[in-house]
Amino acid sequence: MLFAGSSPVISTTSVFDPAGGPAKAGAGLFTLIMVLMVVVVLMISFLVSWAGFKFRDHAGRENFEPRQSSGNFKLEIAWTVGPALLLVFLFIPTVIVMDQADPPVPANAQANVDVEIIGHQWWWEYRYPKYGFTTANEMYMPAGTNFLAKLESADVIHEFWVPQLGPEFQNIPGSPVYQYLEADKPDQVLHGACSQYCGTQHAWMLISVHVVTPDAFKAWAASQQKASTPPASVAAAATTTPSTGAATSSNSGCSATNLNDAVSNPACVAAGYQVYLNNTCVNCHAIAGTTSNAIVGPNLTHLASRQIIGSGIRANTAQNLAAWVRNANDIKPGVHMPSYSQLSDTDINNLVAYLESLK
Amino acid sequence: MSEINIPLVPEKTKALPRLGESEGLLSWVASVDHKQIGIMYILSAVVFFIIGGLEAGLMRLQLGSPENTLLSPDLYNEIFTMHGTTMIFLVVVPLLLGFGVYFVPLMIGARDLAFPRLNLLGFWVLVFGGIMLYFSFIAGGAPNAGWFSYAPLSEKGYSTTVGLDYWALGLLAIGIGTVIGGINFIVTTLTMRAPGMKMSQVPMFVWTSFINSFIIIFALPPFNAALVMLEFDRLLHGHFFTPETGGSAVLWQQYFWTFGHPEVYIMILPAWGMAAEIIPVFSRKPLFGYKFFAGSSIAIAVLSFAVFAHHMFAVGLGHAFDVFFGAATELIAIPTGVKIFNWIGTMWGGKIRYTVAMQFAVAFIVLFVMGGVTGVSFAIFPVDWDITASYYVVAHMHYVLFGGTLFLILAATYYWFPKMTGRMLSEKIGVWHFWLTVVGFNMTFLVQHILGLVGMPRRVYTYPDNPGWGFMNQISTVGYFIIAISVLVFLYNFFYSLKKGEKAPDNPWDAWTLEWATSSPPPTENFYQLPPIRSRRPLWDYAHPENPDWKPRDAEHAGPKKKQSKQEGRTAGD
Numbered sequence: 001m002l003f004a005g006s007s008p009v010i011s012t013t014s015v016f017d018p019a020g021g022p023a024k025a026g027a028g029l030f031t032l033i034m035v036l037m038v039v040v041v042l043m044i045s046f047l048v049s050w051a052g053f054k055f056r057d058h059a060g061r062e063n064f065e066p067r068q069s070s071g072n073f074k075l076e077i078a079w080t081v082g083p084a085l086l087l088v089f090l091f092i093p094t095v096i097v098m099d100q101a102d103p104p105v106p107a108n109a110q111a112n113v114d115v116e117i118i119g120h121q122w123w124w125e126y127r128y129p130k131y132g133f134t135t136a137n138e139m140y141m142p143a144g145t146n147f148l149a150k151l152e153s154a155d156v157i158h159e160f161w162v163p164q165l166g167p168e169f170q171n172i173p174g175s176p177v178y179q180y181l182e183a184d185k186p187d188q189v190l191h192g193a194c195s196q197y198c199g200t201q202h203a204w205m206l207i208s209v210h211v212v213t214p215d216a217f218k219a220w221a222a223s224q225q226k227a228s229t230p231p232a233s234v235a236a237a238a239t240t241t242p243s244t245g246a247a248t249s250s251n252s253g254c255s256a257t258n259l260n261d262a263v264s265n266p267a268c269v270a271a272g273y274q275v276y277l278n279n280t281c282v283n284c285h286a287i288a289g290t291t292s293n294a295i296v297g298p299n300l301t302h303l304a305s306r307q308i309i310g311s312g313i314r315a316n317t318a319q320n321l322a323a324w325v326r327n328a329n330d331i332k333p334g335v336h337m338p339s340y341s342q343l344s345d346t347d348i349n350n351l352v353a354y355l356e357s358l359k
Numbered sequence: 360m361s362e363i364n365i366p367l368v369p370e371k372t373k374a375l376p377r378l379g380e381s382e383g384l385l386s387w388v389a390s391v392d393h394k395q396i397g398i399m400y401i402l403s404a405v406v407f408f409i410i411g412g413l414e415a416g417l418m419r420l421q422l423g424s425p426e427n428t429l430l431s432p433d434l435y436n437e438i439f440t441m442h443g444t445t446m447i448f449l450v451v452v453p454l455l456l457g458f459g460v461y462f463v464p465l466m467i468g469a470r471d472l473a474f475p476r477l478n479l480l481g482f483w484v485l486v487f488g489g490i491m492l493y494f495s496f497i498a499g500g501a502p503n504a505g506w507f508s509y510a511p512l513s514e515k516g517y518s519t520t521v522g523l524d525y526w527a528l529g530l531l532a533i534g535i536g537t538v539i540g541g542i543n544f545i546v547t548t549l550t551m552r553a554p555g556m557k558m559s560q561v562p563m564f565v566w567t568s569f570i571n572s573f574i575i576i577f578a579l580p581p582f583n584a585a586l587v588m589l590e591f592d593r594l595l596h597g598h599f600f601t602p603e604t605g606g607s608a609v610l611w612q613q614y615f616w617t618f619g620h621p622e623v624y625i626m627i628l629p630a631w632g633m634a635a636e637i638i639p640v641f642s643r644k645p646l647f648g649y650k651f652f653a654g655s656s657i658a659i660a661v662l663s664f665a666v667f668a669h670h671m672f673a674v675g676l677g678h679a680f681d682v683f684f685g686a687a688t689e690l691i692a693i694p695t696g697v698k699i700f701n702w703i704g705t706m707w708g709g710k711i712r713y714t715v716a717m718q719f720a721v722a723f724i725v726l727f728v729m730g731g732v733t734g735v736s737f738a739i740f741p742v743d744w745d746i747t748a749s750y751y752v753v754a755h756m757h758y759v760l761f762g763g764t765l766f767l768i769l770a771a772t773y774y775w776f777p778k779m780t781g782r783m784l785s786e787k788i789g790v791w792h793f794w795l796t797v798v799g800f801n802m803t804f805l806v807q808h809i810l811g812l813v814g815m816p817r818r819v820y821t822y823p824d825n826p827g828w829g830f831m832n833q834i835s836t837v838g839y840f841i842i843a844i845s846v847l848v849f850l851y852n853f854f855y856s857l858k859k860g861e862k863a864p865d866n867p868w869d870a871w872t873l874e875w876a877t878s879s880p881p882p883t884e885n886f887y888q889l890p891p892i893r894s895r896r897p898l899w900d901y902a903h904p905e906n907p908d909w910k911p912r913d914a915e916h917a918g919p920k921k922k923q924s925k926q927e928g929r930t931a932g933d
Contacts, residue, residue: 013814013825015745030742037732044699044728051706052721055642056713066709068899068912071648079700080651080693087689087735094685094739098678101741121517151675156512157608159673159748163814167744169675173511174602175609177675195748195816196673197505199512200432203819312823334432 013191015163019211020182023166025100029093036090102167105148105178113150113178115139119158119171119194122201122335123298123311131221133288136298138306140210142217143186151177156199162192162207170196186213193312200334206312227289228301228358231270254350262349263318263356272354275347279340287358297337304359310335322352391475392883393460396482398779400457403486404450410493411445412846414438416839419803423836425824435820436503437522441492443506444526447626448533449489451760454768455629456481456540459568461779463544465874465881466562468553468889473546481539488532495525502526505818507619508589510600510611515593524593527586534579534586537625541575544568553873555892562872562895563646563653567632570656574621574628574663582618585611612671620667624659626760630767631656631698634720637767637774638702640870641717642709645896645908648701655694662691672743681740688738692731699728714868715789719770722797726766730758733808751811757804769796769849776853777867781879782860788852795845802838806831871896 016031018024055066106112116127117139127134141147151160153171160179161168169177183190194205212220253267262268276282277290284297303309306316310332314320323330325348328337340348387395417438421430430438460478464471472478495501500520504513513523548569552561561569589611591597598606639646646652668676668684702724711717733755737743746752769792776784810831815822822828866875876898877886890901894908906912 015812015814026741026745029739030736030745033736033739033742037736040732041725041729044703045725047703048706048721048724051703051709052711055706055709056711057643061710064710066642066644068645068906068908069647069708070645070908071651072704075700075704076648076651076697080697083696084693087692090739091686091689094741095682097741098681101744102678104678156517157509159816161748161814161816163745167741168673168747169744170673172602172608172674174607175675179675192814193816193819196509197436197512197818199517200436202436202816203432203821206823 013163017164018166019164019188019190020166020184022101022103022180022182023164025097026166029097029101032093033090036086103146103180105180109148109150109178112148114147115141115181116150116152117160117171119151119153119155119160119198119205121155121199122194122205122332124160124194124205124207125154125298128221128224131225133221133224133301134286134295134299135224135302136300137308137311138208138210140212140217140220141181141183142214143183143211145182145214147181149179149181151179157196158194158198158205159196160192160207161195162190162209164190165192165209168192168195181209183209183211186211186216201332204311204313204332206308208308208312223305223359224302228287230290231266231273231354231357254346256346256349256353259318259322259349259352262346262353265353268350268353269357270354272347272350272352275343275351276354279343280338284337300355300358302358304356318352318356321355322348325351389479391471391479393464393471393475393478394779394881396478397457397459397461399482400453400460400485403482403489404453404457407445407449407453407489409846411442411450412843414442414445416843418442419836419839421820422822422832424833425829426821430820432820433503436818437496437501439818439820440502440505440508440526444492444502444530445489446760447506447622448530449485449492451626451764451768452537453485455568455571455626455764456537458633458768458771458775459544459564459629460540462775462874463547463565463568464551465877465885466565466872467548467551467556468873468886468892469547469551470885472543473551474543477539478543481536481543483536484532484539485536488529488534488536491525491532492529495522495529498525507615508611509615510589510592510606510608511602513589513593513611514601516601524590527590527593531583531586534583537575538579541572541579544572545576553889553892559650559653560892560895562632563635563649564629564632566653567628567635567656570660571625571628574625574660577664578618578621578625581614582622585614585618588614609671609674609676612674613668616667616670617664619670621663623759624663627764628656628659630764630771633767633771633774634702634723636870636872637716637720637770638705640774640868641712641714641720642706643712644705644709645899646701647704647707648697649895651697652701655697658694659691662687662694666691669737669740669743672737672740673747685738685740689735692735692738695731699724699731714773715784715786715793716770716773718790718793719766719773719796722793723763723766723770726758726762726800730755730760730762734759746811748817749811750807750815750817753817754804754807754811757800757807761800761804766796774868775874776856777863778874778879778881780857780860781863782856783863783867784856784860785852788848788855792845792848792852795841795848799838799841799843799845802841803835804838806834806838810835866898871899873897 016027018027113129116129118125118127123137125134125136126139151169151171153173155173158171159168160171165181165183167179169179188211190209190211192207194202198205254262254265254271256262256265256268282292282294284294286293286295286299286301288301308314309316309321309324310328313332314324326341327339328335329339387399390396417430418435421427421435460472498521500522502508502522502525504518504523508523508526511517548561548565588597588599592599592601598604600606600608600611602608635646635652666684666688668680669688672681733751773784773789810828813827815828863879865878873889876890890897894900896908900907900909
């Protein structure tokens, strides 16, 4: 079923709803500029309307010959110098806000990075070097701190745009950009999107930044650092060799006939783990604690802790995940993940049960 | 005072040849007459405008509701790429070149351009490039990396179809055609002015086309070079722009915008010259501040090469870099502002006739200022950092290119159609055309400023159902259909008037530049005879021997005025 379900609705993400210092500085300057812009447009509109009305040709003016004036030197100077002064004046807040909106990073920025934001076609990878783990599509940051981000790309140019965090910079392969991210209030999710056209699914590289208290952040990081524990009953050997790519689960003890039953059944979760290991999932994905450590696709170690899948195209529910696994291209055409419709419904249910256990 | 009736053109003993008469279509294909080539430029641009407009329609239909499934992402991406590429390279620039090719020789009293055969070559190379670009649709896929094709997305690894090769090669051809036009205008303006016409006396449209040509010959070559480098990468395993093999993605942006920014001035400078012809004629006064206007055009041409990296504020090249380009971008706003004041100063104290041409020109002033102020907001680069790749930019560019250039091209069409075809466009239908365009245009693009401010990125084939986004996009889509109707109304006016329009005299608007000193349409050799040229308005001088422009104006002949001004001692030739 094409496009079954829909993406989660998020709240408005306005440039004028800044979440922290840098964004506030930019929004303040933007407000000033907007006011000036409106004043200029109104002024010109007024002048044009006034001149256009007052000096229009109408009955009674047939014999009027306008004065063939060719210019007025003083006026020309005035309206050249006047705007020039205004623009020079505007340059002062520009330079001041420049350092507030984009605080300079130290020379040893590389060693102090809090989060590496790596753009991929068409998802976001988040690496936390100070904690040594990688996650995808949902970023966490502590409120009230200068969080140093390093923007990079694994393929083409992307752009990390979260309007409430202020400036957006490009993620350019080979040319990292450092940026301080700051949000004052905890317990909010800031939303954004990739804003530099990056190919087929540029539209669905949504960004969600969870701003939490510093303590909550530490707790989250600690939980992300933990590798997963492979499910208990892995003893039974797979019934077919992995190379056929159609290995089924050993089914020992898993009698669920539908997805919901499978999800809560530990035997099905174990069976699903086998499906994961014995198919090509491991060619692209990594789950810490298993033998899979590929970095082509999103890291799945704590997939079940995320609210969205497909970089924001669907909510993270078992149904949506099953549809995604069955054929990601039905939901997000062009995505690099292949279809797994050759797997039986049971295998997919069990696989999803395993994935939804990865909290 | 209505039309001047001066026998500049001797009594006709035989009917003047109509364009295209008796020699058929082939005579057009190989004609080196600048008037025919000018018309061909304009007609080909109209065809591409319709195609580009249909592409826009598909885009707006797809974006009319959230998560719409009308177009697949791949098809949408091809269409938005082709929409931008078409409108810029195959519509706006050819329209400005076409009017220039037609009118620059006439306005300087010349027989043709300096290089008539080169002129024809330029036109056909442009058409060839356009056909090659569109051929891509059936040759494996249209280009789909956006009209500025950033690397490495444009490289073979990520854009696997031949679309981008057609893009690069098609644009190379079109770029060559454009440079040809530029060379022709420069040489013509410098060497073929009628005797007595000084450079400070050429009509402003000629000045702006002339200065524009310098921008063209300096801006297109870097682009052509970059296209060749891209093809080296794509077809010959080069590494200019591939970071993973030692190249630089940023380098593509540098090359592209070195061309891309001057290109936007190429797309408006001659149009400003058109406004400088139309507004004076319908205000019944000379252009206010000719010298400042010309000087500001030169300043813009020079500065346009110094501001290009304002398209790269989000690349993180360092605050020093941003400060330089931000300051330069603010600077370039000043000569542009001077022009706005000059147009208003022209209207001031005049006797304004609201022909459809004048309606479009006056509306242009307001719409262009709206586009201009959002442009200045980008110069304040911390603001740029907030919204640089959002729908706010899409709104800005359409206000300056559509509300700006296209409105003036429409004004010029109503102004010069009589001269080119010998018939008047219907003013009645024109008023409908005007209002539909104003309403449709603003409805489509005003709301896009807000969409950008609330977080909608550009170049997306769809968007999530965020509060208000669907509604605003719907408004924009409805606006598109109003524009579409306005285009149909215009086309009706165009074809109806060609057949049945009121016959046009030599000088239906009582204008003053040399193109009006000959028949409508002009004979093949343009002029049988020229009036004496001692100022910027030869026909005014001819009709007002008691108050010509080249004589210092004093209180007696200056027309009703309350008090003497210091202008008295200066001639109007300044």
